[in-house]
Amino acid sequence: MKRALVFLLILCITLCVNAIPAKRKGYTMIRLTDGREVLATLVGDEYLHYMQAEDGQQYIYNPVLGGFEALDLANLKRTAAATRSQINQVRRHRRLATAKILQENRSQIKKALLILVQFPDKQFLPEHTSLLYENICNTPNFQHELGFNGSVKDYFKAQSNGLFDLTFDVKGPINLSHPNAYYGANNKAGEDIRPEEMVKEACRAVDAQVNFADYDWKHDGEVDAVYILYAGQGENTTYKTDPQTIWPHQSELSSTNDVLTLDGVTIRPYACSAELIGAHQIDGIGTICHEFSHLLGLPDMYDTANQENYGMCTWDIMDQGAYNGNTFVPAGYTSYERMFCGWMTPHKLTKDTLVQNVKPLSEGGESYILYNDGHLNEYYLLENRAKTKWDAYLDGEGLLILHVDYDAQAWSDNEVNTDNSHQRCTIFHADGSDRYLTSLRMFHSAEVAGDPYPYKGNNCLTSTSQPAANLFHANAQGSMLMDKNLTNIQRHTNGTVSFQLSVGTRTADDTAAPLPDGVLFHETFNQCHGTGGNSGGFRGRVATQRSQYLPDVQGWIVPSGAAYGGDRCARFGSTQYRVGVVSSPSFMAVGTDTLIFVAAPFGNDGNSVDVYINEKLLDSFTLQTDTWTTISAPFEGKGATVIKFVPDRRLFLDDVKVVGPRSTTSGIQSFPAIHPSPYTHRIYNLYGQYVGDDLSRLPQGIYVINGRQILK
Numbered sequence: 001m002k003r004a005l006v007f008l009l010i011l012c013i014t015l016c017v018n019a020i021p022a023k024r025k026g027y028t029m030i031r032l033t034d035g036r037e038v039l040a041t042l043v044g045d046e047y048l049h050y051m052q053a054e055d056g057q058q059y060i061y062n063p064v065l066g067g068f069e070a071l072d073l074a075n076l077k078r079t080a081a082a083t084r085s086q087i088n089q090v091r092r093h094r095r096l097a098t099a100k101i102l103q104e105n106r107s108q109i110k111k112a113l114l115i116l117v118q119f120p121d122k123q124f125l126p127e128h129t130s131l132l133y134e135n136i137c138n139t140p141n142f143q144h145e146l147g148f149n150g151s152v153k154d155y156f157k158a159q160s161n162g163l164f165d166l167t168f169d170v171k172g173p174i175n176l177s178h179p180n181a182y183y184g185a186n187n188k189a190g191e192d193i194r195p196e197e198m199v200k201e202a203c204r205a206v207d208a209q210v211n212f213a214d215y216d217w218k219h220d221g222e223v224d225a226v227y228i229l230y231a232g233q234g235e236n237t238t239y240k241t242d243p244q245t246i247w248p249h250q251s252e253l254s255s256t257n258d259v260l261t262l263d264g265v266t267i268r269p270y271a272c273s274a275e276l277i278g279a280h281q282i283d284g285i286g287t288i289c290h291e292f293s294h295l296l297g298l299p300d301m302y303d304t305a306n307q308e309n310y311g312m313c314t315w316d317i318m319d320q321g322a323y324n325g326n327t328f329v330p331a332g333y334t335s336y337e338r339m340f341c342g343w344m345t346p347h348k349l350t351k352d353t354l355v356q357n358v359k360p361l362s363e364g365g366e367s368y369i370l371y372n373d374g375h376l377n378e379y380y381l382l383e384n385r386a387k388t389k390w391d392a393y394l395d396g397e398g399l400l401i402l403h404v405d406y407d408a409q410a411w412s413d414n415e416v417n418t419d420n421s422h423q424r425c426t427i428f429h430a431d432g433s434d435r436y437l438t439s440l441r442m443f444h445s446a447e448v449a450g451d452p453y454p455y456k457g458n459n460c461l462t463s464t465s466q467p468a469a470n471l472f473h474a475n476a477q478g479s480m481l482m483d484k485n486l487t488n489i490q491r492h493t494n495g496t497v498s499f500q501l502s503v504g505t506r507t508a509d510d511t512a513a514p515l516p517d518g519v520l521f522h523e524t525f526n527q528c529h530g531t532g533g534n535s536g537g538f539r540g541r542v543a544t545q546r547s548q549y550l551p552d553v554q555g556w557i558v559p560s561g562a563a564y565g566g567d568r569c570a571r572f573g574s575t576q577y578r579v580g581v582v583s584s585p586s587f588m589a590v591g592t593d594t595l596i597f598v599a600a601p602f603g604n605d606g607n608s609v610d611v612y613i614n615e616k617l618l619d620s621f622t623l624q625t626d627t628w629t630t631i632s633a634p635f636e637g638k639g640a641t642v643i644k645f646v647p648d649r650r651l652f653l654d655d656v657k658v659v660g661p662r663s664t665t666s667g668i669q670s671f672p673a674i675h676p677s678p679y680t681h682r683i684y685n686l687y688g689q690y691v692g693d694d695l696s697r698l699p700q701g702i703y704v705i706n707g708r709q710i711l712k
Contacts, residue, residue, distance in 0.1 A: 030059065033067035040068075042236075043306050061243040063185065109165045111214050112225035112292070115202040116172030119180040122232040124173055124275055128282060133229065136285065137168035147328045150390070152285050152292070158390055159333040160343040161364060169214075173231070174205040181244035184235060192235070195246050196253050199270045200260050202228055212263040225295055226270045227288070234274035234287075248273035248287050250294035271295055277327060284327030290317050298337055299411050301425055305418035310426055310434040312417075313448055314395055315385065324393035332390040335367035335383040336404055336425060346381060349484070349501050356498040358399075360386035363495070370484050370501075375473035377406040380428075380482065384497045385452060395445050398452025399489050399497045401428045401461060405472045428467050430455035432557045432583060432642075450559075453489040453499075457549070457558045460487040465555030466642050468586040487554065521587035521658040523553050528565035533652050535567035538626050539603035543571035543652070555585030566652060571602060573650035580651040583644040589637025590660045596632045598654040599623055599645075606648025614641055628654065 030040050030051055040051035040059060051059045051068055059068035114137055118124055135142050135151065142151040150158075156166045176183075176198060183198040203212070203226065217224040235247040250271040253259055260267045271291035277283040294300075301318040303309035312319040314331060321331025338344035338361075346369035349355075359365030365384050372378040381402040387394050405424045410416055417423040431450025453459060461469050462485035469482040477483065489499040527550035532542025548565025556563070559581050562574035573580025580602075601607045601623050611618045613635050623629045643658075645651065 030068050032059065033062055033065040033069045035067075061186065063244065108163065110167070110217055110225070112166060112168050112227060112295075113206075113210060113212075113215050114168045114170050114227045114229060115174060115206055116170070116229050116231075117174045117176050117198060117202045118172075118231035119176050119178070119183075121179045124231045125280065125282075128275060130170060130172060134168075134170045137170055137288075146282050147284060147326065149325070149328055150285070152288055155285060155289050155330070155390060156292075158362075159338060160341065163343050164341070168227070169210055171206040171209055172202070174202050176201055180230075180232060180246070184246035185244045192246050192249075195249070195251070195272065198230065198246070199226070199228055199253060199267075199272070203260060203262060203267055207262050212267065213265050216265050221265055222269075223265050223267045224269065225292075226267060227292060227295075228270060228272040229275065229288070230272060231275050233276045233278070237274075237277055246272065246274070248291060250291045269295055284325070284330070286317065286322035286324065286327035286330035289330055290322040293318060293337070296341060298340060299414045299416050301416060303417050303423075304414055309417050309420060309423055311423065312426060313451075314393075315400060315427065315448075315451070321394075329390060329393050331394060332362050334400075334402060335361065335381045336402055338367070339381075351501075351503055353501045354498070355501065356496075358384045358497045358499075360384045360388060360391065360397075360495055362386060362389040362391040370482060372471050372473060372482065373476040374478075375471075375475075378471060378473050379404055380469075382486075382499070384495075386495050388495070396449035396452050397495075398430070398454060398491045399499060400452045401486070402426070403428060422472060427451055428461055428469075430458050431559060432458075432466055433559075452491075453486075454491060455557075456560075457556055457563050459489045460485070460554045461489075462487060462554060464553060464585045464587065466557050466583055466586045468555075468640060470640065518660045519657065520589065520593060520660050521553075521584065521656070523551055523556075523584070523656045524568070525551060525566075525570045525654055526568050527552060528568055528570055530565035530571075531567055532571065533566035533569035533600070533628075533654060538600050538652060542566065543569075553585050557583040566654075569598075569652055569654035571650065571652050572645075573602070573605075573647070579647065579649060581644065581646050582651070582653065583642050584656060586640045586642050587658060588639060589635075589641040589658070591636070591638065592634055592661050593637050594632060594634045594659050595643060595657075596630065596659070597645075597656040598628045598630050599647075600628050600652040601625060601647065602650035602652060605650045608648055609651060610646040612644040612646065613637060615644070628652075 028039065028041065029037050031037050038053045038057075038059075040053045043050060043052045043058075050071060050073070051061075053059065058071050058073050060071040061067075062069050114133065116124065116130060116133060132144075135144070136148060137152045139151050140154060142148055142154065152168065153166055156164050178197075183194045184192050185194075187193050212223055215223045215225045230246060233245055235243060235245045250269070252268050253270065271294060273287040273291055274283055277287075298318055301312040301316045302320065303311050312321070312334065314320045314324055316334050316337070317330045317332070318337070324331050333341075333343075335344060335346055339346060344367060346367040348369050348371070355368065358368075361367065361383050363386070368382040370380040370382070381404060383400050383402070384398070385391055385394055385400045386397045403426060405422070407424060410418075410424055416425050429447075429451050430453040431447060433447050433450065450456075453461065458465070461467070463469055463481040463483060469485065471480050471482055474480055475483060483504055485502045487500045487502065489497065491497050528548055529550070530543045530545050530548035532538060535542075543564040543566035546562075546564055549563045549570055550565060551570065558572060560573065560579070562572060562580065563582070564571045564574075571580070572582045595611070595613075595618070599609055599621075604625065607623045607625055608620055609623060610620045611631075611633065614637075618635055619633060621629075621631050621633075641658075643656070645653065
C-alpha cells in the first residue's frame with residue numbers, strides 16, 4: 001500500500017511531456033486496419049517512427065488500407081540504422097569542418113537562407129506572411145501576440161554571448177508543384193520518400209533572387225545554411241491523423257546521390273520544419289533553432305534509438321528543450337554545446353578550490369570542467385541554470401553537472417545517448433532519479449526539477465555520495481571514481497551558485513573515524529543534536545528541527561526534504577510529507593554482506609519499513625512502537641550499492657551499518673533494541689541477550705550498547 005501511495009503522490013505532480021523528437025501527448029486512440037481501436041503514442045524521429053500501444057506492440061500506418069498495422073520493429077530498426085549510417089558518412093566531415101570554422105573564428109556575422117514553401121493542397125495561413133517570418137528570424141527582441149518572445153537571431157546571439165550574429169534571407173512563399181503527400185508520404189520503413197525534391201524545387205525557384213555563394217561559410221564550394229519552412233504541420237505532430245506530411249529534419253541532398261549546384265556552389269546540407277505545431281497554432285522558434293543547430297554540427301542529445309534513455313531532457317534544445325515555452329522559449333545551449341561551437345571555454349579545475357558567485361548561463365555565467373585524468377575525453381561540466389531569459393521554462397534551477405564521455409563514432413553516428421548503460425552526454429541527478437513513466441511515456445516534471453544541485457539535503461557529488469562521482473574509464477590512479485569531490489553546493493538568493501572542490505580521494509567527511517576492518521558503510525547520526533529517539537521519545541514535539549539533522553556521511557537522499565535531527569538519530573517524513581523515504585550514500589558492496597540498522601515508527605504512523613538494495617526489495621520489516629527495533633539482514637551485493645528505506649509514514653533511523661562477509665552476523669532478524677538509559681554500560685548481543693558490562697572481555701562480534709551496534 002505504501003508503494004502505491006508514494007506513486008500516487010508523485011503522479012499528482014505536474015508531468016513533463018517527452019516532446020523531442022516526436023511531440024508526445026500521452027496515449028491517443030488509433031484505428032487498426034482490422035477495424036479495432038487501441039490506445040497508442042507516437043515514438044521516434046525522421047528515420048524511425050511508429051505508434052506504440054500500451055502493451056508494447058508497435059504499429060505503422062498503411063496508406064493503402066487507411067489504418068495502422070503491426071510492424072516488424074527489428075527489421076525497421078535495421079533499415080533506419082542503414083539510412084542513418086549512409087547520411088552520417090556524408091555529415092561526418094562537414095560537421096567537423098563547420099565546428100572548426102566556428103571555433104577558429106569566434107566572432108562571426110553569417111547569412112543563412114530560409115525559403116517558405118507551400119503546396120497545392122496546403123498553403124500558409126493568411127496572417128503567416130513573409131514579413132512575419134522576416135521578424136521571427138531577424139528582428140532583435142521580437143515580441144508578438146502569437147507568443148514570440150525573441151527571434152532566431154536573438155537566440156543564437158544569446159547562446160554565443162554575442163559572438164554569432166546570424167541573419168536570414170527570407171524568400172517565398174514558393175508554390176511547389178506537387179501536393180504535400182508527394183514529398184511526405186512514407187515508405188515501408190516509415191521514412192518520408194521525397195523531401196529532397198521539395199528542397200531542390202525550392203532552391204531552384206529562388207535562384208534568381210539570391211546568390212547561393214553567400215551561404216558558403218567555409219569558402220569550400222559547399223553551401224552551409226539552407227532552411228526550408230513548409231506550410232501546415234509536420235508529421236511529428238500529425239502522424240496519427242495525417243502521416244503523409246513531412247517530418248522536420250536535417251539531412252543531406254547527397255544522401256540521394258542527386259546533388260544540386262547553383263551559383264557555382266553545391267547544396268548538400270539542409271534543414272526543414274513546419275509552419276504549425278497544431279491545427280492553427282504557429283510553431284515557435286524551438287524547432288528552427290534545433291534543426292539549424294544540426295547545421296552547426298551539433299548532434300541530437302535525445303535517445304535516437306527510442307529506448308527511453310534520459311539524455312538531456314528539457315535542459316537542452318537538442319533534446320526536449322526545443323519544446324520549452326511551447327516552442328517559443330527553447331532551452332539555451334548547455335556548456336557542452338557552447339564549448340563545441342567555440343563560444344565558451346570552461347574553467348579547468350585541478351586543485352582544491354572554492355568557487356563562488358557563479359552566474360547562470362542565461363545571464364552570461366561561466367562554466368567549469370573536471371577532467372578524468374586517465375581519459376581526457378571523459379569529463380564533468382558544471383553550469384548554473386536558472387529560470388531566466390531563454391531558460392525561463394526550465395523545470396528547475398541550480399548547479400547542473402553534465403557527464404560527458406566523448407566518442408567520435410557515437411557523435412558522428414548521432415547516437416550519443418542510445419546506450420542504456422553508457423549515455424555519453426547526460427547529467428547527474430541530484431535527486432537520484434531519472435524515473436520514466438513507461439505506461440505514460442513521460443518524464444516527471446517534478447523529478448526533472450530535482451536534477452540540479454543542491455536538492456534538499458543533497459549538496460555534494462563525491463566518491464561516496466548518491467549519486468556517486470563515477471566514471472566509465474579508470475582515472476590515473478586506476479579508480480572508477482573521479483576522486484574530485486564537489487561539496488557544499490549552494491544556490492543563493494541572488495541566483496548565483498557556489499561550491500567547494502576537493503581533489504583526491506579525500507571527502508568532506510575526512511574527520512570521521514576510519515571504518516573498522518570488515519565494515520563497508522557506517523552512519524551513526526551522532527552529530528544530530530535534537531530531541532527524541534535516544535532520549536526516549538518517539539511521538540509529539542520531538543525531532544522538529546531540520547538544522548539539527550547532521551549525518552556523518554554526505555550523500556543521503558531525502559526526496560521530500562523532510563529530514564530532522566533527533567537525539568543522536570534522525571527522523572524522516574513530516575505532517576506534510578508523511579512518507580519518510582530516505583536513501584543512503586553509495587558504498588561498495590563486496591559479496592554476502594549484512595545490513596544492520598536501528599529504526600522506530602513516529603507515534604502511531606505505521607510499524608513497517610520496506611528496504612531496497614539498488615531499487616530491488618530486500619524485505620519488509622516490522623518495527624515496535626515507542627521503542628527501537630534492531631534489524632539485521634544479509635544481502636548479496638557487488639559494486640556501488642544504495643540502500644533505500646520506505647516506511648509506512650514517518651520514520652526514526654539510527655546507526656545504519658553494512659558489514660562484509662568477514663562479519664559474524666548472519667540471518668534475517670528483527671527484535672527490540674535495548675535502551676535501558678543513556679548512561680548504561682550494559683552490553684547485549686544481536687539477540688537482545690545481556691552478555692556483560694566490559695566489552696574488552698567479550699569475543700569478537702557485533703554488540704548493542706545504548707542501542708548502538710559496536711563491532712569488536
